[in-house]
Amino acid sequence: MALLQIAEPGQTEAPHEHRLAAGIDLGTTNSLVASVRSGQAETLADNHAKHLLASVVAYTESGIIVGDEAQQRQTVDPMNTISSIKRLMGRGAEDLRLLGDELPYRFAASDSAVPRIQTRRGNVTPIEVSAEILKVLQQRAEEALGGALNGVVVTVPAYFDDAQRQATKDAANLAGLNVFRLLNEPTAAAIAYGLDKSADGIHAIYDLGGGTFDISILRLNKGVFEVMATGGDSALGGDDFDHVIAEWIIAQADISKPDAGLQRQLFQIARSTKESLTQSERTGITVSSVGWQGELDRQTFNQLVDPLIRKTIIACRRAMRDAGVAAEELEDVVMVGGSTRVPRVRELVGEFFGREPLVDIDPDRVVAVGAAVQADILAGNKPDEEILLLDVTPLSLGIETMGGLVETIIPRNTTIPVARAQEFTTFKDGQGAMAVHVVQGERDLVADCRSLARFELRGIPPMVAGAARIRVTFRVDADGLLGVEAEEQTQHVKASIEVKPSYGLSDNEIADMLRSSMEHAEEDVRFRQLREQQVEAERVIEALTAALAKDGDQLLNDQERQLIDAALLQLQQFAAGDDAQAIEEGVKSLEQSCDFYVERRMNSSIHDAMTGHNIHEFETPEK
Amino acid sequence: MSIGYVIDIQKIRQRFRDLQRVVHPDRYVNATEHEQRLAMQGAAYINEAFETLKDPLRRAQYLLRLHGVDFNPDTETTTDTNFLMEQLELREELSEIPRQADPLSAASLFMDRVSTMFNRLISSMAIDFEMPDGQQLEVAREKVRKMQFLKKLHTEAEIVEARLEEEML
Numbered sequence: 001m002a003l004l005q006i007a008e009p010g011q012t013e014a015p016h017e018h019r020l021a022a023g024i025d026l027g028t029t030n031s032l033v034a035s036v037r038s039g040q041a042e043t044l045a046d047n048h049a050k051h052l053l054a055s056v057v058a059y060t061e062s063g064i065i066v067g068d069e070a071q072q073r074q075t076v077d078p079m080n081t082i083s084s085i086k087r088l089m090g091r092g093a094e095d096l097r098l099l100g101d102e103l104p105y106r107f108a109a110s111d112s113a114v115p116r117i118q119t120r121r122g123n124v125t126p127i128e129v130s131a132e133i134l135k136v137l138q139q140r141a142e143e144a145l146g147g148a149l150n151g152v153v154v155t156v157p158a159y160f161d162d163a164q165r166q167a168t169k170d171a172a173n174l175a176g177l178n179v180f181r182l183l184n185e186p187t188a189a190a191i192a193y194g195l196d197k198s199a200d201g202i203h204a205i206y207d208l209g210g211g212t213f214d215i216s217i218l219r220l221n222k223g224v225f226e227v228m229a230t231g232g233d234s235a236l237g238g239d240d241f242d243h244v245i246a247e248w249i250i251a252q253a254d255i256s257k258p259d260a261g262l263q264r265q266l267f268q269i270a271r272s273t274k275e276s277l278t279q280s281e282r283t284g285i286t287v288s289s290v291g292w293q294g295e296l297d298r299q300t301f302n303q304l305v306d307p308l309i310r311k312t313i314i315a316c317r318r319a320m321r322d323a324g325v326a327a328e329e330l331e332d333v334v335m336v337g338g339s340t341r342v343p344r345v346r347e348l349v350g351e352f353f354g355r356e357p358l359v360d361i362d363p364d365r366v367v368a369v370g371a372a373v374q375a376d377i378l379a380g381n382k383p384d385e386e387i388l389l390l391d392v393t394p395l396s397l398g399i400e401t402m403g404g405l406v407e408t409i410i411p412r413n414t415t416i417p418v419a420r421a422q423e424f425t426t427f428k429d430g431q432g433a434m435a436v437h438v439v440q441g442e443r444d445l446v447a448d449c450r451s452l453a454r455f456e457l458r459g460i461p462p463m464v465a466g467a468a469r470i471r472v473t474f475r476v477d478a479d480g481l482l483g484v485e486a487e488e489q490t491q492h493v494k495a496s497i498e499v500k501p502s503y504g505l506s507d508n509e510i511a512d513m514l515r516s517s518m519e520h521a522e523e524d525v526r527f528r529q530l531r532e533q534q535v536e537a538e539r540v541i542e543a544l545t546a547a548l549a550k551d552g553d554q555l556l557n558d559q560e561r562q563l564i565d566a567a568l569l570q571l572q573q574f575a576a577g578d579d580a581q582a583i584e585e586g587v588k589s590l591e592q593s594c595d596f597y598v599e600r601r602m603n604s605s606i607h608d609a610m611t612g613h614n615i616h617e618f619e620t621p622e623k
Numbered sequence: 624m625s626i627g628y629v630i631d632i633q634k635i636r637q638r639f640r641d642l643q644r645v646v647h648p649d650r651y652v653n654a655t656e657h658e659q660r661l662a663m664q665g666a667a668y669i670n671e672a673f674e675t676l677k678d679p680l681r682r683a684q685y686l687l688r689l690h691g692v693d694f695n696p697d698t699e700t701t702t703d704t705n706f707l708m709e710q711l712e713l714r715e716e717l718s719e720i721p722r723q724a725d726p727l728s729a730a731s732l733f734m735d736r737v738s739t740m741f742n743r744l745i746s747s748m749a750i751d752f753e754m755p756d757g758q759q760l761e762v763a764r765e766k767v768r769k770m771q772f773l774k775k776l777h778t779e780a781e782i783v784e785a786r787l788e789e790e791m792l
Contacts, residue, residue: 151652180652224640314788321781378652388644415674417648419667442785477663478648539653591655598658602646606665609645 019150021180021379022141023188023371026130026154026168028086028211028237029338031055032365033137034372035145036381041192041372043365044144052364053140055210056083057132059119066136074268078260079106080119084239085133087211088115088126089171090164130171138177148531151178153375155367157212158184159232159394161440162452162482169479180378182479184391185209186216187227188370189336191387193361194220201331202228204320206349206357207367208312209337211237215316217323217330223386229322229413230394231315236308238274238339244304245270245296249285253292262289277301278341302344309348316352322413333357338364390415393476397452400437404446409474412442419475423489426470430462436472438482455484461491533583537575540587544568544594547601555600567593628686628752630676639673679745680774683767690755692764701768710772713737717780721787730784734777741773 058070116123186205276283282297441449469489574586646665751763
């Protein structure tokens with residue numbers, strides 16, 4: 001309970017248990033987990049001292065394998081070995097057709113919005129595949145830290161849209177992780193970097209990973225990371241470099257219609273060719289299966305990838321303009337992501353920003369390290385920590401209006417969390433329902449934007465056309481996820497909203513997945529649930545006790561105090577037992593009895609922060 | 624700080640950060656749902672306040688409403704014929720930009736011009752809110768209407784530029 005956080009920083013009365021937290025970088029090519037140990041954030045290695053986990057999942061006869069071993073199966077068992085799954089997160093069947101022949105998988109026909117890949121162990125969604133990777137990282141962290149994780153921060157590309165973010169969160173939940181926060185990758189990198197250099201000023205973070213590209217411009221001031229603008233492409237990365245090299249080899253070697261196995265093999269050859277060209281000026285290529293040998297030099301390689309890099313530069317220019325910042329005003333340009341090792345990337349980025357980009361931090365690990373720092377703070381392990389992240393929404397959020405046009409409600413680069421309302425009216429007498437289509441994107445036409453969800457507003461009281469005033473509030477929370485509420489203003493009727501995510505899993509589908517993954521380990525699950533509830537109860541009790549000791553006497557009268565004390569005692573009794581549900585209800589009921597106290601405390605701390613200021617400074621127009 | 628059009632952005636930014644430190648949802652990750660909702664509402668409210676104060680157009684609209692002018696951005700429009708004629712010409716000019724020899728620099732120059740016109744209105748606005756009587760408020764209101772036109776024009780120019788950049792790929 002955050003009563004603790006409201007308490008004076010660094011003066012928490014009851015020293016609480018150190019909560020185990022980790023930061024996870026769920027990457028297209030590789031994934032990492034990091035944690036803060038003895039004050040130091042570091043990535044965690046597996047039993048073979050390897051930090052990077054290849055983001056490859058193999059569905060084999062004998063079980064599911066993740067990592068290097070899975071990667072080795074790619075060419076021999078391509079249909080059951082899944083790589084670069086991040087590119088499919090939050091994507092619908094329509095998108096798959098656009099990605100086309102890049103994907104050597106068999107997709108199952110289904111009426112769900114989420115595509116399913118056929119494997120010998122059944123059909124799997126990208127969410128389930130990602131959950132397998134997360135489970136391995138979770139296990140690694142729990143072994144290293146010696147206990148169950150209290151929560152994690154999972155990073156996502158800043159340019160991920162709502163569906164992609166939601167899919168990532170679903171994957172983490174499916175893996176049994178408690179997600180403190182989804183954190184944008186460039187922002188995570190900035191935290192890691194900021195701690196190293198404690199440098200105030202405006203920074204550009206250029207993050208080119210295996211499958212995604214982000215550019216973030218942010219202002220760092222005394223521990224506050226204020227993202228000014230972000231941009232990118234959630235389908236552009238090192239994979240595409242490999243792709244153009246593979247295409248080049250196919251053309252040079254005159255290969256016609258490579259099968260899935262050869263295609264995977266060509267991608268692997270392309271990747272190692274790219275890596276060799278980081279050091280050497282030219283490198284030999286051998287495709288033994290078709291008996292071809294050749295050579296690629298740096299100059300030809302540069303020509304192949306230049307159009308891709310230029311795409312990133314255009315995004316940089318737009319982000320700089322959105323931030324209202326000129327290149328000279330930048331403190332520095334930081335390179336993140338494995339693909340920034342490509343010399344041509346460094347060269348063109350340096351050219352655009354008019355300075356040498358900083359490459360002195362390991363571009364693979366920096367995101368996980370930043371996520372670990374944030375996870376540690378969010379867990380409440382550093383009550384006097386000054387770091388605060390103020391991120392933005394990367395894409396404009398709008399609704400469909402007449403003629404298939406988009407009306408923007410929340411423009412891109414708006415600081416989150418944000419809530420904006422829009423009023424609608426009915427156009428028929430007695431109209432009881434209304435459809436709203438929410439889209440994300442920068443284009444004027446709905447058809448060119450990404451469909452996020454369709455809402456049906458029901459229960460509008462019968463009125464003549466145009467008389468109803470339905471206020472729809474769109475919220476984007478601190479994870480960058482969208483929520484919607486609607487209320488009819490003249491009669492204050494809350495209209496119910498049925499959300500149909502265009503590219504997401506429905507709640508039922510998620511529940512089914514959870515159920516099937518739990519069936520095998522029901523006992524474990526029951527124990528885990530009990531333990532989780534006990535931990536939760538302990539936390540609430542500890543926080544409340546500390547808060548009461550601090551200001552219970554000032555903020556509560558005797559009667560109120562007795563009420564809270566009684567609820568507290570009851571929860572303590574439940575927590576000693578082994579009924580998870582009773583504990584959960586006890587926590588809820590305690591929290592309910594404390595609602596007014598919590599509000600009083602929050603108001604009192606806001607009051608403290610505002611002391612000496614004029615209230616008018618903080619008023620907002622009612623729009 | 625007093626109510627006026629001229630702001631001390633450093634001071635407001637500092638205040639914004641101080642408040643976010645207290646209410647931001649990141650401070651309430653382990654909190655109850657009720658607290659998390661409050662934190663999110665509070666943080667969104669503070670973001671909105673900061674956004675309103677730092678944006679010259681939104682700040683002016685807000686000040687008008689604060690002084691009792693019923694200003695609805697969707698329905699307000701200027702009747703200044705000269706200004707409207709000029710807007711028409713500018714729009715025509717914008718639509719010609721893609722056909723120019725160096726369209727990117729043309730777009731950039733065009734945006735600079737629009738920004739200059741916009742900034743001129745901003746700098747004269749401060750005086751209108753110093754002694755905000757009925758007459759002065761009407762003057763300010765007219766400027767805000769024009770600022771809305773110019774802002775929209777600038778946004779459209781940005782779109783033209785973005786499209787040009789895409790085509791150059």
